[in-house]
Amino acid sequence: xxxxxxxxxxxxxxxxxxxxxxxxxxxxxxxxxxxxxxxxxxxxxxxxxxxxxxxxxxxxxxxxxxxxxxxxxxxxxxxxxxxxxxxxxxxxxxxxxxxxxxxxxxxxxxxxxxxxxxxxxxxxxxxxxxxxxxxxxxxxxxxxxxxxxxxxxxxxxxxxxxxxxxxxxxxxxxxxxxxxxxxxxxxxxxxxxxxxxxxxxxxxxxxxxxxxxxxxxxxxxxxxxxxxxxxxxxxxxxxxxxxxxxxx
Amino acid sequence: xxxxxxxxxxxxxxxxxxxxxxxxxxxxxxxxxxxxxxxxxxxxxxxxxxxxxxxxxxxxxxxxxxxxxxxxxxxxxxxxxxxxxxxxxxxxxxxxxxxxxxxxxxxxxxxxxxxxxxxxxxxxxxxxxxxxxxxxxxxxxxxxxxxxxxxxxxxxxxxxxxxxxxxxxxxxxxxxxxxxxxxxxxxxxxxxxxxxxxxxxxxxxxxxxxxxxxxxxxxxxxxxxxxxxxxxxxxxxxxxxxxxxxxxxxxxxxxxxxxxxxxxxxxxxxx
Numbered sequence: 001x002x003x004x005x006x007x008x009x010x011x012x013x014x015x016x017x018x019x020x021x022x023x024x025x026x027x028x029x030x031x032x033x034x035x036x037x038x039x040x041x042x043x044x045x046x047x048x049x050x051x052x053x054x055x056x057x058x059x060x061x062x063x064x065x066x067x068x069x070x071x072x073x074x075x076x077x078x079x080x081x082x083x084x085x086x087x088x089x090x091x092x093x094x095x096x097x098x099x100x101x102x103x104x105x106x107x108x109x110x111x112x113x114x115x116x117x118x119x120x121x122x123x124x125x126x127x128x129x130x131x132x133x134x135x136x137x138x139x140x141x142x143x144x145x146x147x148x149x150x151x152x153x154x155x156x157x158x159x160x161x162x163x164x165x166x167x168x169x170x171x172x173x174x175x176x177x178x179x180x181x182x183x184x185x186x187x188x189x190x191x192x193x194x195x196x197x198x199x200x201x202x203x204x205x206x207x208x209x210x211x212x213x214x215x216x217x218x219x220x221x222x223x224x225x226x227x228x229x230x231x232x233x234x235x236x237x238x239x240x241x242x243x244x245x246x247x248x
Numbered sequence: 249x250x251x252x253x254x255x256x257x258x259x260x261x262x263x264x265x266x267x268x269x270x271x272x273x274x275x276x277x278x279x280x281x282x283x284x285x286x287x288x289x290x291x292x293x294x295x296x297x298x299x300x301x302x303x304x305x306x307x308x309x310x311x312x313x314x315x316x317x318x319x320x321x322x323x324x325x326x327x328x329x330x331x332x333x334x335x336x337x338x339x340x341x342x343x344x345x346x347x348x349x350x351x352x353x354x355x356x357x358x359x360x361x362x363x364x365x366x367x368x369x370x371x372x373x374x375x376x377x378x379x380x381x382x383x384x385x386x387x388x389x390x391x392x393x394x395x396x397x398x399x400x401x402x403x404x405x406x407x408x409x410x411x412x413x414x415x416x417x418x419x420x421x422x423x424x425x426x427x428x429x430x431x432x433x434x435x436x437x438x439x440x441x442x443x444x445x446x447x448x449x450x451x452x453x454x455x456x457x458x459x460x461x462x463x464x465x466x467x468x469x470x471x472x473x474x475x476x477x478x479x480x481x482x483x484x485x486x487x488x489x490x491x492x493x494x495x496x497x498x499x500x501x502x503x504x505x506x507x508x509x510x511x512x513x514x515x516x517x518x519x
Contacts, residue, residue: 146341149343151343154331162360248347
């Protein structure tokens with residue numbers, strides 16, 4: 001997997017530009033609402049050295065990993081079923097798109113009542129955000145597998161299950177991966193949002209608490225950690241995504 | 249391998265195909281009735297105007313499409329909408345799996361058929377050598393030209409050692425020079441394997457160069473108007489296009505096809 005010079009230099013230049021804008025904004029606005037990049041990094045380091053911080057990080061990580069796993073598995077299964085079954089696809093696709101369109105936060109009270117104020121509700125809320133793009137991308141990818149591949153499968157006498165396993169899934173993989181990439185971002189948004197609205201632990205809870213107490217250092221440091229984590233993973237996923245698409 | 253061209257290998261009797269239109273639309277009579285015997289080890293080509301049902305005929309022979317009426321018998325067994333053992337198909341469209349290497353593409357059918365790994369490796373290596381793909385064994389199809397990808401598809405079919413090879417315009421997407429060279433490759437493979445070959449093509453010169461017999465199809469519904477015997481020796485190659493006899497064969501094919509092609513074009517104009 002070799003990246004071109006522009007693919008490596010581009011994000012670095014953008015990051016430098018963003019840091020410069022951030023620093024300028026800090027000079028303009030001041031300590032009342034912002035911290036400089038240097039102060040934020042220093043405070044983030046300090047936060048990481050506090051034993052009281054780690055349970056929040058672990059809680060968010062646990063919720064996010066579980067939500068992402070559920071979103072991916074559920075999205076893949078639903079997407080493949082709807083993509084391979086024309087009738088099922090015609091019936092359920094509009095519902096899936098409707099669910100995608102509505103603000104998921106309106107469903108959070110129902111999730112809280114169903115799962116209680118704890119890890120399960122956050123996982124459910126994260127998964128609710130993430131599984132729909134995975135399902136939609138997988139459905140379209142399965143539908144768009146080139147008919148000649150399926151015909152080749154028939155000539156080679158593949159069973160229906162083998163057609164799915166050995167032809168549909170690998171042929172659809174680049175599109176599925178794009179769905180997983182989008183699902184990753186939305187699952188993260190869902191998980192942190194869940195923690196912000198109703199939770200007793202986690203980075204989202206820390207953020208809301210800091211907003212209430214006007215702890216600008218905490219707000220900036222936690223936000224920076226979330227942004228860095230999302231950016232690094234997204235960059236890696238995008239590189240894999242491009243690599244997969246290159247062969248097709 | 250000597251060609252035993254006396255025994256009937258595939259037999260079509262009164263084969264007809266009608267496509268039913270969904271929603272009560274008018275049915276489309278695509279093919280037939282067709283009666284044809286393919287002899288074991290012969291190279292048979294079919295030419296015909298666009299939309300005459302050539303590919304439908306091939307799909308019927310492959311067992312990919314069930315007939316509406318009539319029977320297709322391959323090695324004394326009727327074909328009923330399932331691909332029989334011993335039949336290989338190469339399509340016009342690029343059917344290489346882009347997620348697999350060239351080697352894995354060629355080995356795909358063998359692995360599916362449960363052939364032991366050592367035998368699979370041996371056959372794949374032989375096919376790579378035969379098709380001149382040895383140095384591209386670990387490449388992916390996207391790294392190959394259109395002609396090379398088509399060779400991979402032919403190799404994937406050949407390793408299964410089919411006794412009947414169906415070629416659906418396999419060189420349709422290639423340039424003229426590559427088509428001539430690929431034609432020579434196919435002739436060589438035909439001589440070496442002794443398989444019966446059924447080739448669908450829209451190119452009269454391709455059919456005239458490759459086949460022992462050429463079936464000329466009518467405009468839709470496709471029927472066999474004439475079977476032209478070329479009389480070429482089995483060890484022919486592309487230099488045959490320089491002979492006066494080649495010109496006579498193509499002229500004869502065009503005589504039959506001219507009116508049918510005009511009918512086909514007229515039908516398209518009226519749409």
